[in-house]
Structures are given as C-alpha cells and as structure tokens.
Amino acid sequence: MKMVVEAQKVLDFLAGNMAVVTKFKLAEKLYITIFDYSYLLAGVYMTQNINHNLYIIKQFVSQNMEILYYEQKEANLFAKLKSVYNDVDDLILMKCAILQTNSLPIYTDKPIYEKIKKIKIIKEENDF
Numbered sequence: 001m002k003m004v005v006e007a008q009k010v011l012d013f014l015a016g017n018m019a020v021v022t023k024f025k026l027a028e029k030l031y032i033t034i035f036d037y038s039y040l041l042a043g044v045y046m047t048q049n050i051n052h053n054l055y056i057i058k059q060f061v062s063q064n065m066e067i068l069y070y071e072q073k074e075a076n077l078f079a080k081l082k083s084v085y086n087d088v089d090d091l092i093l094m095k096c097a098i099l100q101t102n103s104l105p106i107y108t109d110k111p112i113y114e115k116i117k118k119i120k121i122i123k124e125e126n127d128f
Contacts, residue, residue: 002029003122004068004099004106007036007043014060019124023107030065033098035091037067068098077101085116092116 105120
C-alpha cells in the first residue's frame, strides 16, 4: 500500500516505535507533504545539534519518501474544501487537497481527518 505519512509518524519511526516501523516496512511507497516536511525541518532548528539532525531528516526523507507539493490543482481543491469545511484548519485542508489529488491515504492519529469525506485514514490498528 502507498501512504502519506505525517511528520509525527516520521519522528515516531526515527524514535523506534515498533508499530510505526512495521507500517513503514510494509508500505509499498511512502510520501510526505511539503507541509509535514517543513514541520520536520522546523523542529530540527529547535534542537541542540542542528546540523546533525538536519542531515538525518533530509537523508531519511530523500531515501525513503517522495515529497508531495502544493500546486495550482491542490489550491483549487482547497478552495472547494474550505467552502464545505470552514471550521477545519486551513493547513489540514491543504494537506487533504494533496491527498485527494494524489488519491492517497494518510497515516495519522489525528481524528480531524475523519471529518473530511473522501480521505482514507491509516491508523496503528489498520492492516494493509
């Protein structure tokens, strides 16, 4: 199965969370949104060893994931999603636009995604 992975799941993998490690190993292909990649990079700048941690994150992502970008087609879909889900955070809706345009599920523990129709969610207990 192909899946988009949230930043927290990448951190869980790097911390050795076995449930996450297993999901990653069973996945056919892993993706990360540009937003979650940015979040990982921002987190590095809050650590003591910035250069080392920046290297780890960039290497891990480049070797194991494809970054999904936010472009015009996603912006158009975001506008439609925003009109339906006005109470949902814009960043979540922008990520949902990326998920929908690429027809991919997201690996997350955040329940807010359950609110958005057409978003498939992969959780710890889900099997592939």
